[in-house]
Amino acid sequence: MLDLFNTILEGYNSYIGQYLVMILLVPAGLYFTVAGGFLQLRGLKHAVAITMGRYDRPGDPGDVNHFKALTTALSATVGTGNIVGVALAIYYGGPGAIFWMWVTGFLGMMTKFVCCTLAVKYRQQGNDGSIFGGPMYYMTMRLKTHLGRGAAVMATFFALGTVFCSMGSGNMAQSNSMASALEANYAIPTWISGLILGGLIFLVIVGGIRRIAQVASRLVPFMSVFYMSAALVVIFLHLDRLPSAFALIFTSAFQGTAATGGFLGATFLMSMRWGIARGLFSNEAGQGSAPIAHAAAKTEIPVREGYVALLEPFIDTLVICTMTALVIVFTEQWSMGHKGAAMTVAAFEVGLTPIGLGFLGKHVVAMGLMLFAFSTALSWSYYGDRAAGFLFGPRAILPYRVAYCVFFFLGSIWGIDLVWNFADAFITFMTIPNLIALLILFPEVRRDLRAYQAELRRTELT
Secondary structure (H helix, E strand, C coil): CCHHHHHHHHHHHHHHHHHHHHHHHHHHHHHHHCCCHHHEEECCHHHHHHCCCCCCCEEECCCEEEHHHHHHHHHHHCCCHHHHHHHHHHHHCCCHHHHHHHHHHHHHHHHHHHHHHHHHHHECCCCCCCHHHHHHHHHHHHCCHHHHCCCHHHHHHHHHHHHHHHHHHHHHHHHHHHHHHHHHCCCCHHHHHHHHHHHHHHHHHCCHHHHHHHHHHHHHHHHHHHHHHHHHHHHHCCCCHHHHHHHHHHHHHHHCCCCCCCCCCCCHHHHHHHHHHHHHHHCCCCCHHHHHHHHHHHHCCHHHHHHHHCCHHHHHHHHHHHHHHHHHCCCCCHCCCCCHHHHHHHHHHHHHHHCCHHHHHHHHHHHHHHHHHHHHHHHHCCCCCCHHHHHHHHHHHHHHHHHHHHHHHHHHHHCCHHHHHHHHHHHHHHHHHHHHHHHHHHHHHHHHHHHHHHHHHHEEEE
């Protein structure tokens, strides 16, 4: 039964889902970027200032400050995609897939800006004072004038996709990677790690967004610095290979990659497909998950939180994913037949050998996967329970959280191909309706952005 389910998912991903996303994602991001005046480049400094609290005001509505909203969203994006996803993209698409991950990340910065601005603008407050927001809310509240009853259908489809995606990409893909790493490196049976870590997940998520944000605000900076430090050591040890590595990435992005060693070779289309697919899995730009976290930010100005959201794909894809990719390409482990986490482990082992620390490679990857995947599972539980609450009301949230932990355990013992095919399929069920909504509502966001920029200039001159 599971084999049949996996075959269906694989067929959908290979011939329908990922190509639909490619057709929408890159053109939409390019449109937002050009029409928004390349805000990714011009707005980074202002985004950092907002995140650091420069514009915070006492009494601003919301549940968490800008920094905690960002780290909560980052804890969902900085996950197995940065370690396993990058390696899988290179395995199937060759080094050229890295270029398409960069494209997805750069354009995704503006896509995140648009959807997170809308999420704050159309968020709602529950009877208990908690904040509800995300694509399903701006679809029902704003798209009704454009699509009539179709807006409610689209919002329901997106929310269902979010619930299932939380079980797949945000949950089972994370537990599978964690359990596999612990078994491979420390001989811990997958069912034991799945059971223990699932219990820890439940203890955190019952506290809602405030507890999740509190854990994420401590965990995300630590885990990012830990993993990036190890990657930087390898990069600096092999810095002389930087020109040839970039030449390989850019060349194979458009010409494909011939088979070498254990690598099967990749065409231009394969490089593009896998780079975009794994880039979307990593930074979630356009998918519509991060706006659910950003909707809880303490601010009265939606555009301000949009600026904060710019930083997510920059940190996740253009920084952390790039570091993993360079470690793999510098050490030439992409052509040795390794797949997934094994490729990243081999790259760190070879990369750290010149200073006698090759034995630490597997520990760097195992610890990185543990921290990244655990934090991702925490944040995705919040995305899923907001969607469950939207669909079925507040009473559905506790049963959802219990089911979430059950699926976390199942992900730890199921095969890797089934888990990743499940994750990829439901990502498209979120991304396609959300991108359609963003394209329709972007003129409104552009007007809000221009008004904010004019007010900012006026304020700074006085």
